[in-house]
Amino acid sequence: MSESIPNQRRSVGYRSRLMQTEAERRADTHPLTWRLRDDGEAVWLDEYLRKDGYQSVRKALSEGDPHAIIATMKEANVRGRGGAGFSAGLKWSLTLQGGDRPRGYLICNADEMEPGTFKDRLLMEQQPHLLIEGMILGALANNSRYGYIFLRGEYVEAARVLNRAIEEAREAGWLGPDINGSGFDFDIAVHTGAGRYICGEETALINSLEGKRANPRAKPPFPGQSGAWGKPSVVNNVETLCNVPAVILNGAGWYQGLSGDRTDDGGSKLYGCSGPVDNPGLWELPMGTTGMEILDRAGGLRDNRQLKAWLPGGASTGFLLPEHLELPLDFDTVGKEGSRLGTGLLTVVPDDMSMVSLMRNLEQFFARESCGWCTPCRDGLPWVVKLLQSLEQGQGEPGDIELLDKLAADCGPGLTFCAHAPGAAMPLQTALRHFRHEFEQGVGKPRGEAHQDPIPVGEV
Amino acid sequence: MTMAIIHVDGQQYEVNGAQNLLQACLSLGLDIPYFCWHPAMGSVGACRQCAVRQYKDADDDKGMLVMSCMSPATDQTRISIDDAEAKAFRASVVEWLMINHPHDCPVCEEGGHCHLQDMTVMTGHDRRRYRYRKRTRRNQYLGPFIAHEMNRCITCYRCVRFYNDYAGGSDLGAFGAKDNIYFGRYEDGTLESPFAGNLTEVCPTGVFTDQSHSDHYTRKWDLQFAPGICHQCSLGCNISPGERYGTIRRIENRYHGEVNGYFLCDRGRFGYGYVNRNDRPLVPLWREGAGHPAVTLEVDTALNRITDALRHARRIIGIGSPRASLESNHQLRELVGADNFSTGIEAREQACLDLMNHLQRTSGLPTPTPRQIEDHDAILVLGEDPVQSAGRLGLNLRQAALARREAMGEKIGVPAWNAEALKTLGQNVYHPLHIAWPATTDLDDVAAGRYSLAPDDIARLGFAVAHLIDPAAPAVDQLDQDTRETARRIADDLMAAERPLIVSGGSLASEAVLQAAGNIAQALARRAKQGGLVLIRREANSTGLSLMGGQTLDWALDELNGGRADAVVVLENDLYQRLPPEQVEQALGRADIQVVVDHQSTATTAGAHFTLPAATFAEGDGTLVNLEGRAQRFFQVFEPAYMRPEARIHESWRWLHALTAGLRGEAVSDINLDAVTRACAEAHAALAGIVDAAPGADFRIEGLRLAREPHRYSGRTAMRANLAVSEVRPPQDPDTPFAFSMEGYSGFDQPRQQVPFAWAPGWNSPQAWNKFTDEIGGHLRGGDPGIRLIQREPGHRSYSAAVPPAPGDTTDGSLRALILPRLFGGEETSARAEPIQQRMATPELILNQKDAEALGVREGDSLLIGDGPALTVQEQGEWPSGWAGLPAGLLPGLAQGDTLTLRKAEGGTP
Amino acid sequence: MAEPVATSQIIGSDGFELHPADETAILRELEHYEQPQAACIEALKIVQRRHGWVPDEAIPAIARVLGIGPGAVEGVATFYSLIFRQPVGRHVILVCDSSSCFLTGFDELKQALVDQLGIDYGETTNDSRFTLLPVCCLGACDGAPALMIDDDTYGPVTADDLPGLLEGYP
Numbered sequence A: 001m002s003e004s005i006p007n008q009r010r011s012v013g014y015r016s017r018l019m020q021t022e023a024e025r026r027a028d029t030h031p032l033t034w035r036l037r038d039d040g041e042a043v044w045l046d047e048y049l050r051k052d053g054y055q056s057v058r059k060a061l062s063e064g065d066p067h068a069i070i071a072t073m074k075e076a077n078v079r080g081r082g083g084a085g086f087s088a089g090l091k092w093s094l095t096l097q098g099g100d101r102p103r104g105y106l107i108c109n110a111d112e113m114e115p116g117t118f119k120d121r122l123l124m125e126q127q128p129h130l131l132i133e134g135m136i137l138g139a140l141a142n143n144s145r146y147g148y149i150f151l152r153g154e155y156v157e158a159a160r161v162l163n164r165a166i167e168e169a170r171e172a173g174w175l176g177p178d179i180n181g182s183g184f185d186f187d188i189a190v191h192t193g194a195g196r197y198i199c200g201e202e203t204a205l206i207n208s209l210e211g212k213r214a215n216p217r218a219k220p221p222f223p224g225q226s227g228a229w230g231k232p233s234v235v236n237n238v239e240t241l242c243n244v245p246a247v248i249l250n251g252a253g254w255y256q257g258l259s260g261d262r263t264d265d266g267g268s269k270l271y272g273c274s275g276p277v278d279n280p281g282l283w284e285l286p287m288g289t290t291g292m293e294i295l296d297r298a299g300g301l302r303d304n305r306q307l308k309a310w311l312p313g314g315a316s317t318g319f320l321l322p323e324h325l326e327l328p329l330d331f332d333t334v335g336k337e338g339s340r341l342g343t344g345l346l347t348v349v350p351d352d353m354s355m356v357s358l359m360r361n362l363e364q365f366f367a368r369e370s371c372g373w374c375t376p377c378r379d380g381l382p383w384v385v386k387l388l389q390s391l392e393q394g395q396g397e398p399g400d401i402e403l404l405d406k407l408a409a410d411c412g413p414g415l416t417f418c419a420h421a422p423g424a425a426m427p428l429q430t431a432l433r434h435f436r437h438e439f440e441q442g443v444g445k446p447r448g449e450a451h452q453d454p455i456p457v458g459e460v
Numbered sequence B: 001m002t003m004a005i006i007h008v009d010g011q012q013y014e015v016n017g018a019q020n021l022l023q024a025c026l027s028l029g030l031d032i033p034y035f036c037w038h039p040a041m042g043s044v045g046a047c048r049q050c051a052v053r054q055y056k057d058a059d060d061d062k063g064m065l066v067m068s069c070m071s072p073a074t075d076q077t078r079i080s081i082d083d084a085e086a087k088a089f090r091a092s093v094v095e096w097l098m099i100n101h102p103h104d105c106p107v108c109e110e111g112g113h114c115h116l117q118d119m120t121v122m123t124g125h126d127r128r129r130y131r132y133r134k135r136t137r138r139n140q141y142l143g144p145f146i147a148h149e150m151n152r153c154i155t156c157y158r159c160v161r162f163y164n165d166y167a168g169g170s171d172l173g174a175f176g177a178k179d180n181i182y183f184g185r186y187e188d189g190t191l192e193s194p195f196a197g198n199l200t201e202v203c204p205t206g207v208f209t210d211q212s213h214s215d216h217y218t219r220k221w222d223l224q225f226a227p228g229i230c231h232q233c234s235l236g237c238n239i240s241p242g243e244r245y246g247t248i249r250r251i252e253n254r255y256h257g258e259v260n261g262y263f264l265c266d267r268g269r270f271g272y273g274y275v276n277r278n279d280r281p282l283v284p285l286w287r288e289g290a291g292h293p294a295v296t297l298e299v300d301t302a303l304n305r306i307t308d309a310l311r312h313a314r315r316i317i318g319i320g321s322p323r324a325s326l327e328s329n330h331q332l333r334e335l336v337g338a339d340n341f342s343t344g345i346e347a348r349e350q351a352c353l354d355l356m357n358h359l360q361r362t363s364g365l366p367t368p369t370p371r372q373i374e375d376h377d378a379i380l381v382l383g384e385d386p387v388q389s390a391g392r393l394g395l396n397l398r399q400a401a402l403a404r405r406e407a408m409g410e411k412i413g414v415p416a417w418n419a420e421a422l423k424t425l426g427q428n429v430y431h432p433l434h435i436a437w438p439a440t441t442d443l444d445d446v447a448a449g450r451y452s453l454a455p456d457d458i459a460r461l462g463f464a465v466a467h468l469i470d471p472a473a474p475a476v477d478q479l480d481q482d483t484r485e486t487a488r489r490i491a492d493d494l495m496a497a498e499r500p501l502i503v504s505g506g507s508l509a510s511e512a513v514l515q516a517a518g519n520i521a522q523a524l525a526r527r528a529k530q531g532g533l534v535l536i537r538r539e540a541n542s543t544g545l546s547l548m549g550g551q552t553l554d555w556a557l558d559e560l561n562g563g564r565a566d567a568v569v570v571l572e573n574d575l576y577q578r579l580p581p582e583q584v585e586q587a588l589g590r591a592d593i594q595v596v597v598d599h600q601s602t603a604t605t606a607g608a609h610f611t612l613p614a615a616t617f618a619e620g621d622g623t624l625v626n627l628e629g630r631a632q633r634f635f636q637v638f639e640p641a642y643m644r645p646e647a648r649i650h651e652s653w654r655w656l657h658a659l660t661a662g663l664r665g666e667a668v669s670d671i672n673l674d675a676v677t678r679a680c681a682e683a684h685a686a687l688a689g690i691v692d693a694a695p696g697a698d699f700r701i702e703g704l705r706l707a708r709e710p711h712r713y714s715g716r717t718a719m720r721a722n723l724a725v726s727e728v729r730p731p732q733d734p735d736t737p738f739a740f741s742m743e744g745y746s747g748f749d750q751p752r753q754q755v756p757f758a759w760a761p762g763w764n765s766p767q768a769w770n771k772f773t774d775e776i777g778g779h780l781r782g783g784d785p786g787i788r789l790i791q792r793e794p795g796h797r798s799y800s801a802a803v804p805p806a807p808g809d810t811t812d813g814s815l816r817a818l819i820l821p822r823l824f825g826g827e828e829t830s831a832r833a834e835p836i837q838q839r840m841a842t843p844e845l846i847l848n849q850k851d852a853e854a855l856g857v858r859e860g861d862s863l864l865i866g867d868g869p870a871l872t873v874q875e876q877g878e879w880p881s882g883w884a885g886l887p888a889g890l891l892p893g894l895a896q897g898d899t900l901t902l903r904k905a906e907g908g909t910p
Numbered sequence C: 001m002a003e004p005v006a007t008s009q010i011i012g013s014d015g016f017e018l019h020p021a022d023e024t025a026i027l028r029e030l031e032h033y034e035q036p037q038a039a040c041i042e043a044l045k046i047v048q049r050r051h052g053w054v055p056d057e058a059i060p061a062i063a064r065v066l067g068i069g070p071g072a073v074e075g076v077a078t079f080y081s082l083i084f085r086q087p088v089g090r091h092v093i094l095v096c097d098s099s100s101c102f103l104t105g106f107d108e109l110k111q112a113l114v115d116q117l118g119i120d121y122g123e124t125t126n127d128s129r130f131t132l133l134p135v136c137c138l139g140a141c142d143g144a145p146a147l148m149i150d151d152d153t154y155g156p157v158t159a160d161d162l163p164g165l166l167e168g169y170p
Ligand SMILES: Cc1cc2nc3c(=O)[nH]c(=O)nc-3n(C[C@H](O)[C@H](O)[C@H](O)COP(=O)(O)O)c2cc1C
Pocket: A079, A080, A081, A082, A083, A084, A085, A086, A088, A109, A110, A111, A112, A113, A114, A197, A198, A199, A200, A201, A202, A203, A235, A236, A237, A238, A240, A241, A418, A419, A420, A423
């Protein structure tokens, strides 16, 4: 709306940044970030090309074998960075192609709204061509006709950068008909959203792309069978797609090797840390880096506070305890501890934070962002919020905590229509497990006597 | 159908493997609670109410909870409905749904036939644990048919799925997000869909209720019902009318597996008000002549005086009616003799009706049932606007067009019940539906093309299509380029289809159009296509009456005019609706004796010497034949004299029988329905089958009559307390197997065709129909009611060569009337119902832009027709020039193609 | 503070006409998609860019341009949180209330906004300058607590930063 902003207001203006300098980042260890500039300006086409940009697409186009791309991706086992960790190569191998199937769509999930997550923003604002290159490769592999970057509406700067980069790429012949003389055609449009976390769920995203209410769709059929407008469609996270060029250029073995012997998962990862730490930020680190190393890089907790708990990858992951800091942060290890790696950006909870209040805040988020399609999430989560509000105010009644247990269980995987409600259930279940005493302290009234004056509605 | 074995709680069952587990289990009679799933609309998995535990195989003892509506009933599926965790989860779901639901059952109009009540009881939820405040909502005004109470909403999304996805509406929507979802119109106002009334049954709770019922509300258990047949068009939907205190309180759908399934149109549902009008003739009346006051007569006096008068007449003409039962028409014919019997149908319409019967027999393509229409994969509608002329049929045609997505789903393994997935797959792809009709139609949004042509051009297009399919069919000369291409596209689509369907009918009163439709059908048959031919008639018994036969109305008036007859008996027919008033008035004026038997006060009764009060569908029994040629019986809902002892209402056939007996000097013996039906069947070979249309009066189940009232019916002993405190014996029914009482059989376990109201233990809502069907969405276990009368005759006939000539130049500037059928107001009796009157659009006159210019008018201006009403001008893009479109029922007596005198209204809009 | 002015006077009342340029812009959006409905959200944003919010009358107007039902447009317009269906101020402040901000001082920041602006969520200042709304995680957690004013993201923002910050949005 406002066109030019006086400089002084920029004093607290937010800029996405990586906490590693150019000196630390190398092409063979930091495939996602080595081209980034220390000044934080975007890497435009010239610079990107100078830094080996579009080499991967050039290679893939000259080889002209989509199956080889899929095979390499499968072998590299690039696991989805949107949070679920599903192998991108496997997903691509399931896309319906050939026969009388129409060419479909490659959709980049750039909705990034998971609380505690701020990684895709960096990649899009500062290195748009890496994403574009990844999308072209994805399109080749999946025989996609057109690509969309589904960008959350608030990412104004990312939209500006991406649109300019797409224009650059189109002018240079990397997008459009007959890409780089290969006969392959593919183009990309940026589709900006209008709010709502649920748009990040891949099928809700497709509905939103189609200009509908962002209710998720039932699976099966999966997007690869019937996605946008019923055509075979692939949805991948920004970071997942940004991994593709290096994998194709350097091979699956190289990619697997990036994580060394920390974990079976290959590659590097944009890890991050936020909350009351000294140096919140983002780092590209080998897959399987421990929480401890990340917390160290973040400078530890502010003001000499102690770590009480942490979320490994956003609000929809389960709470881990300080003792879990030693574990390699990969999909399977974290999964075994009753949580999920999620987006791999840590949220740190200090000892003076009430878990009941924090849970109330988290569940308010999930209840508010429910799409309202299925009953447990739509009507169960607001009840969770109200119970937590009661407990927070010492207005809980005996039975409330058991009720929370049951509500969380009833919002579990398979019981709701999509993974949104299970995402709300996981932190609640882990908080109730690890910090039950805090919740118990909120039970201050005998049964039936809390809320002579009911809690006002409209809080959620 | 793929059979599958599934195991439910350790029991083995055989089911239809193409279904989902919920549908399969309900088909087995097993109860699983559900909300968002609907038998006609498939599954979306939103409510999560239908959870069961599913096991991988016989060794799996853990299993996992799944939504039964979203899981296929594949062979060897193992599930448990009784599983404790599944039950607990289902209890949680109802508890959530009840969080914001008002506890207003005692004052809620849904109470007693509420699916939410049923499901809440089924899951055992009876204690409130939620201790916070409820959310409240604002309601909308949605027009005269539907009341809105959003507080009761449980967010199952069924309303929008029916209204938009199934019925093609666009003004209703789901608004908001999270726990703040609102279902309503984008702004206050009348719901536009002509099928909106189904929301009252589709909604599992009391959000959308029947406003016409609300105005004189009665609980379902306090209504008396009978199996009815809708009298409002020629489709013959099965209805379940409910009565209390001598008035019809509402009409609900009565499930019929082949005709109407789960849905009705709004004309049928809300058009019953004419039954309750207080200007109806209740007792016999005598008048010295038109304009004289009416004198009330006792029944015997009336009968004596009428028979006396008739006995003295030289010749009596009987004028029947296509809105009256076969029995009544037959009895009139008995009274006056076959030579003196007219169908009461105007000549051109009757010629079309005869032609339609003929084509149905000889064109080589069968007439599908409405349900079978949905299985056709290319459709040509030739000269009809089915939503306006046959209501419910429009929904069938829409489903046929939408069914393309099922074929697409099959290719990638998406089952037909996975509703949202199919919707995604088939966005804006439909089976080809071509509509040749001058005005916009409600099916245009799914049509491959609509061709705005004048009647003769529609016929020429049809003939051209037939010729393209089979060159042996006569060609059409001087066809313009556009029409040639259109014909080619249509012919290609019909030929590419596996089951092409031709829909035509009498709306344009054009034999040429029908002949063209017949030629196409025949051409397709000769090319060995499995297709169908559907021909739409105008009124509830048009088909029946044309099968019975008789002279035209024009003939009858001629006989009177020519002085060749001096008495006339008119049966349930307002002749002024059919031919120009002067012509009717003059002819009737020549008759020394005019007797009219009708249930409405009309222009015809106003001039009659004698009026006898007839029964409507609610007070009498009889048989109708629908456009398929299906004879269906409707049954008396209540006995009018029971609540209003002064009323002398009887079925017309009873009155006419009494007159016949009187005339013959016989004692008026009692007669019953079975006897008159049998006599009618014997007298008319084409109607021989009607005896079997429904069981006779002696039909019993477990030795019992069938109850018209639910067993909880209350207050019968106080029913007539305003008249006398002694309880009179309920009326006895000599005509049917039904009892005017709750005594009798009302269960579902014994298969039966004739179900006055659907109820089963634990199932009080319309969802109870699922207990009466062989499989969910299938057929009534006792067989779908009715019997098809029109049989196809083998062999080929020769093509019709009656191709209308290319239209000449219409430069004389005169405009001809093109009367457009309309759902609301286009039918005589329903147009007398108040909510229908409110729903009638302000009448418009559709003009081509050039013609409008020539008349010096623009869109929105007013034009007067003769000394008749003023109409608002509407310009429609491709409207045929030389024609003026105006709604049916506006100028009774005006015929298709009549030349109009139009004048600009003085001083703008009147 | 300036004289209170009714919001609707400044931002326009319900009297609505689709600007020809907006109609063109909406039609141009259609190029990207298989079906016109896909431009629905962008169409609402286009209208909102001009009017500040999306008045009720815009719904059937957009439906007409896209050739879809008004029920569908209203469904979309009421689903998304960044489509405003009531008049808003000249500047909209979106405060992130998600976990990282909550852990780093959201409560104080929100209270400071309420105190300094004299309005709570969903309200507009009397001078129609600011509307305050919550927003879910802005993806600026390393700059928590964060907020957005119009198209600009700020963080970390303290209560003391606010006066200077708001000054830039007259
Ligand atoms: C409620 C919800 C929100 C989500 N939000 C995002 C998101 O903002 N960005 C994203 O990439 N994935 C998100 N996901 C995950 C996507 O559904 C999907 O798994 C992902 O985009 C697939 O990409 P990937 O395989 O590359 O990770 C979300 C999932 C759920 C259930």
